Amino acid sequence: QVQLVESGGGLVQAGGSLRLSCTVSGGTFSRYVMGWFRQAPGKAREFVAAISWTRGNPSYADSVKGRFTISRDNAKNTVYLQMNSLKPEDTAVHYCAAVYRGNGIPHVTPGAYEYWGQGTQVTVSS
Numbered sequence: 001q002v003q004l005v006e007s008g009g010g011l012v013q014a015g016g017s018l019r020l021s022c023t024v025s026g027g028t029f030s031r032y033v034m035g036w037f038r039q040a041p042g043k044a045r046e047f048v049a050a051i052s053w054t055r056g057n058p059s060y061a062d063s064v065k066g067r068f069t070i071s072r073d074n075a076k077n078t079v080y081l082q083m084n085s086l087k088p089e090d091t092a093v094h095y096c097a098a099v100y101r102g103n104g105i106p107h108v109t110p111g112a113y114e115y116w117g118q119g120t121q122v123t124v125s126s
Contacts, residue, residue, distance in 0.1 A: 001023045001028050002025070002115035003053065003094045004023070004024050004067075004098060004115055004116060005022065005023075005101075005117060006020060006094065006095070006096045006117040006118065006120040007020070007117070007121045008020040008021050008118060008120060009120030010121075010122070010123070011123045011124075012122075012125070013049075013121075013124070013125050014088055014125065015085060015086065016086050016124070017086065018086065018122060019057060019080055019081065019082050020080065020081040020083065020094055020120060021078055021080055021124050022036075022081075023076070023077055023078045024078070024079075024115075025077065026092055027115075028101065029074055031053050032053060032096070032097065032100055032102070033098070033106060033107060034051050034072060034094070035050035035051075035093045035097040035098075035106070035108075035112075036081045036094060036096060036097070036099060036105045037050075037078075037094070037110055038090075038092035038094045038095065038102060039093050039095070039119075039121070043092075045095070045110050046061065047108040047109070048059050048060070048061055048081070048094070049061065049070040049081060050067075050107055051070045051079065051106055052102070052104050053104065055098055056101065056104065056106070057106075058106055059107075059108065064083075067083065067084050067086070068083050069081075069082040069084075070082075072084075073074070081094070083122070086122075086124045088126045089124075090126065091122060091124050092121075093119040093120050093121050094119060094121075095116055095119045096117040097110070097113035097115065097116050097117070098114065098115045099113045099115070100106065100114060104107040109110055
C-alpha cells in the first residue's frame with residue numbers, strides 16, 4: 001500500500017520561507033510523478049508544482065513561478081517544495097500527490113493522481 005506523509009508546514013511571516021517534504025512508502029518512488037497541490041478554505045484544490053521521474057522540466061503554477069522550487073531525492077523516497085517569498089495568499093493546506101509512471105508527465109490536474117497525503121497547513125501572516 002502506497003502512503004504519502006507530508007511535513008514542514010507552519011506559520012511564517014510574509015516574505016519568509018518554508019520547505020515542505022513528502023516521503024513515500026510502499027511503492028517504487030523513482031517511477032512516480034509527484035505533485036503538490038493546495039486548498040484554501042472555501043476554494044477548490046489547485047495545482048502548485050509537479051515533477052516527473054524523467055529528466056524533463058518540472059511544471060509550476062503561474063502564481064508560484066520564480067518563488068517555489070520542486071525537487072526530488074529518489075534515494076530518500078522524498079519530494080520537496082521549497083517556498084520562498086511567501087505571500088498571505090499562499091495560505092492553504094498543501095497536499096502531496098503521486099501517480100505511478102503517469103506517462104512521465106508532470107500532471108497539473110488533481111484527477112491525474114492516484115495517491116494523496118493527509119496535507120500540511122501553511123499559514124503566511126501579513
